[in-house]
Amino acid sequence: MRLYTYYRSSAAYRVRIALNLKGLSYEAVAVHLRKNEQNAAAYRAINPQGLIPTLTADGHAIGQSLAIIEYLDETHPEPPLLPPEPHARARVRQIAYVIACDIHPLNNLRMLRHLKDRLGLDDDALTVWQHHWMVEGFAAIETLLADSPDTGRFCHGDTPGLADICLVPQIYNARRTGVDLAPYPTMTRIEAACQERPAFAAAHPTRQPDAE
């Protein structure tokens, strides 16, 4: 398998964690987002959105990090990234989608460039923007986690899964941009538990070959 990745892309970071949790080796191909390598015709040919990540496996190219992770979970079931029971699976996916749909695409590099280039936002305004969507989403996630008996050492029970895979890169982004994480003690407690696991630690942006 080959993963087209960028060290600081949180969508790629998710897939790196999933691959590590599954114990799968892969060839990492760095695509430098700030140098716009994602818009090269050769990359667009495998990912028409020009977004990171893409996984190629068995002659297929899969874009969208959560499509990749569900694929990995279906083709390599152990250890599972989703619990077996449908309500529990829905709970885990709901938390994952709060991040993957309602936080991250509003704050990624593509969006920040658009806000700067088209709407003229300066760096301070971009930070306000990013914090706004993180705080909105984090408040909901903290409630979903803190109010549920299903929350364990990780977002769901005592083994890490899809929700944790989305949570850790989003908290990394939050720290980078200076979000106050004090209102989210359950989230940060779970993040600390994740960081103790080699699968999460090895996927960290600073540990990637293309880190700057």
Add this chain to the structure above:
Amino acid sequence: MRLYTYYRSSAAYRVRIALNLKGLSYEAVAVHLRKNEQNAAAYRAINPQGLIPTLTADGHAIGQSLAIIEYLDETHPEPPLLPPEPHARARVRQIAYVIACDIHPLNNLRMLRHLKDRLGLDDDALTVWQHHWMVEGFAAIETLLADSPDTGRFCHGDTPGLADICLVPQIYNARRTGVDLAPYPTMTRIEAACQERPAFAAAHPTRQPDAE
């Protein structure tokens, strides 16, 4: 089952289609987004994001439309909304997530209000904004559909599924805001095939009890 819905929410529209395809009856509870009923404490108690839709079933409340649809597919397997083979499932989820992650959350009511209230965008600027993200995503989806032998009468083969469920409400939004759909003949051909199906037709915003 009870679905908290709003006639013009495209995320709720997706779930209505899925419920209809499965032949499941449900109680529709209208939550009026423009009157901010989604922010009432009673609704926030079942959906801490204050977003539509929520499905309640067997004492559980599920937020996030795609988490609901995967749940429905797991608990009511016939007819399936995802194909059986993992690469095919990944393809369908990829198309669905292009819409659910990279178009819709950038253009929903929550975002448009933010752009208007915080950044002072006027109606023309809001339309430019919406079109931009739709055109970006539609170009990718058209390529994914037109270039693949897996595309049939619907996004994947000859039965409607998760990708079609996301596509139809997004094209409804595109028409409402005046996007030129001529560059996307595969998408509009599939949308027309969907509209012939009673499950899609009955889920249309204008056919809902809370339609204005």
